Amino acid sequence: MRRGWALFSIGLALLAGPACVQAQDNEIVPAPTAAQWAAIADLPDFSGTWLPDIGDQKRQEQGPDSPPWKPDVQKQVDHWFAEEDAGRPRGLLVDCLPHGMPSLMLITHNAIEFLVTPGRVTVLGEVDGNRLRRIHTDGRSMPEDPDPSFDGYSVGHWEGDALMVETTAILPQTYLAVSEAVGIPSNGGMTVSERIHLIAPDTMAVDMEITAPELLTRPWKTRRIYNRSRDRIDEIQEGVCRQGDFHEDTDEYGNAIYVPTTSSDDGNLLPPGS
Incomplete structure (x- = not known):
């Protein structure tokens, strides 16, 4: 009571x-x-580091639980699966841009963390660039014309032990992806409804309903599973996407700095001094 x-x-x-x-x-x-x-x-205890169930993700790539792609979009999806099977995966997330929604929750292979504070839940993601997503829980309504972004604009509220979230204003370039090699840009109008809740003391379910009118014949309902770890080794680490494009050096005053690393004509990084 x-x-x-x-x-x-x-x-x-x-x-x-x-x-x-x-x-x-x-x-x-x-x-x-x-x-x-x-x-x-x-409120429910969302503390700790949450690790995605990769096997659960793989089960959603193809088969009866996969997205209900439109026929012309299905042809694109089949092409990218064939490229991956042939050893030529496209690699959706190699350009230093954020995963974006809903890929952050659908296909991430890295840890995430929930920071629950009054009026907001902040989702941190461990990957190059360190992901940051804000879910407003202060009772505000969805803005009439929010600025589009990779993660969109998220408004949530608590229903019992579940965090209910609506997300809109997702950039049209953001992928609806089923793996890190197979995904199609949303092309606009995509929205995501989520129910984030614990199904066991250290197991979280993220139930999603994804509406993508340019890609899907109907809303896609799917679930992703995350397992909690409190081990220090699993705490989120800093990730800097382009750090490998620089090497350590000193400036004219002896200060430690990073300077761009040169590349060969085919784009491969060359060692310092080359």
Whole structure:
């Protein structure tokens, strides 16, 4: 009973104050109160590092649970699967650009972390460039015309022990991907609904419904599984996508710096001094 009342109180706190709930981009979001910080303790425990179940991802690539591609899109998908089978995988994520949504939750092979704070859940992803996704839980409605981005604009709320999230304003160049080699740009209009919840003390399910009118014949419902680790070895590490394009040197004053590494005509990095 205490837990139910606490969750109800959180909802009232987040929904209080119309200026906050319907806040526009030029309005100030007030600092959280001590009571709102204390209420976090009554939400589900999403702490720790979450590792994706890669086998679960592979099961969704092809077969009855794969996306309901439109016929012309299916031909593209088949082509990229054939290229991968022939040893020529395309590599969707080799250009230093973010995974974007929903690929961050669908096909990431790296750890993610959830930071639950009053009015927001922040998702950190370990990969070159360190991913950052914000889910607003302060009661705001979806903006009428949000600026498109790789991860889109996410608005969420708690329903019992589940975090319910709606995401829109995803860039048309962002992939709807089933693997790191097979995916098609959304071409606009893609939205994602999520139910993020624990199905065991250290197992999280991310249930997604993905609508992509340019790619799919109907919304695609799928689930991804993440397993919690509290081992220090699994904590998220810094990733810098282009660090390998530079080498260590010193400037004219003896300061330690990075300088660009030269490349050969075919694009391969050359060792310093070449």
